[in-house]
Amino acid sequence: MNVEIVKTEKQLDDAFTVRTEVFVEEQKVPMEEEIDQFEKEATHFVIYDKEHAPIGAGRLRSVDGYGKIERICIVKSQRGTGVGRILMKKIEEIAKQQGATKLKLNAQIQAQPFYQKLGYETVSNEFLDAGIPHVTMTKSIS
Numbered sequence: 001m002n003v004e005i006v007k008t009e010k011q012l013d014d015a016f017t018v019r020t021e022v023f024v025e026e027q028k029v030p031m032e033e034e035i036d037q038f039e040k041e042a043t044h045f046v047i048y049d050k051e052h053a054p055i056g057a058g059r060l061r062s063v064d065g066y067g068k069i070e071r072i073c074i075v076k077s078q079r080g081t082g083v084g085r086i087l088m089k090k091i092e093e094i095a096k097q098q099g100a101t102k103l104k105l106n107a108q109i110q111a112q113p114f115y116q117k118l119g120y121e122t123v124s125n126e127f128l129d130a131g132i133p134h135v136t137m138t139k140s141i142s
Contacts, residue, residue, distance in 0.1 A: 001055075001083060003090035006044035014054035015046040022073035029130040034071075042070070043094060047087045049078070056087050060095055066138070067092075067100030072111075088118055092141060101142040109133040 006012050016035065023029040042059035049055050058072040069091055074084050095103055106129060107115050112122065115137050124136035 001047055001049060001086055002052075003045055003047045003087055005094065006046055011046050012044060014048075015044050015057035015059075018046070018054050018057040018075060019071055019073055021075060023071075023130075026076065027130075027132065029132070033130050038070075043098075045087060045091055045094075047074075047083060047090075056083050058087055058091055060091050060098075062098070062100070063104070066102050066104040067095030067098065067141075069095070069103055069105040072105070084114060085118065092139075096141050101140065103139045103141055105137055106134045107137050109135065112137070 004011060006015055019034060020031070023034045024031050038061060039059075042061045044059045045057060046054050047056040055078045056072075056074040059070050061068045061070065069088070072084065072087065074087070092103065103120075105115065105120065107120070109126065112135060116122075118139070120137035120139045122135045123138050126133050126135055128134070
C-alpha cells in the first residue's frame with residue numbers, strides 16, 4: 001500500500017472517487033456537502049493498493065492553529081485491514097512537517113474508537129454533520 005500526497009488531477013480524481021463511493025453513495029451525504037469550498041486550500045491524500053487502485057482518501061487543512069484532518073474514508077472492502085491507520089500516520093507526519101503541533105478532526109461516532117486508538121481525545125458533545133452523528137477529537141503531536 002502506498003499513501004500519496006495529491007499532486008496530479010488523476011490523484012485528485014482518485015481521492016474524489018473514494019470519497020464519493022464512501023460518503024455520497026454509501027452514507028448518502030449530498031454531493032454538494034461532500035465536495036466543498038475548502039478543496040483548493042487542502043492538502044489531499046490518496047492511498048492505493050498493490051494494483052494501484054485507490055482504496056482510501058483524506059485531506060488536511062490548517063484551521064485556527066490546528067492541523068485539521070478531514071474526509072478520512074476507506075472503501076468498505078478494505079476497512080479493518082490497517083489501511084486507515086497507514087493513511088492517518090502519513091497525514092500526521094505531513095501535518096508535523098507543515099508545522100502543526102496539534103491536530104483536530106470531527107469523527108463519525110462509529111469511528112471514534114479507531115481514532116482513540118491513535119491517541120485522539122474526544123473534546124465535544126455529539127453533533128450532527130450531514131445528518132451523521134459526530135464528535136470533535138484532538139491530539140498533540142509536538
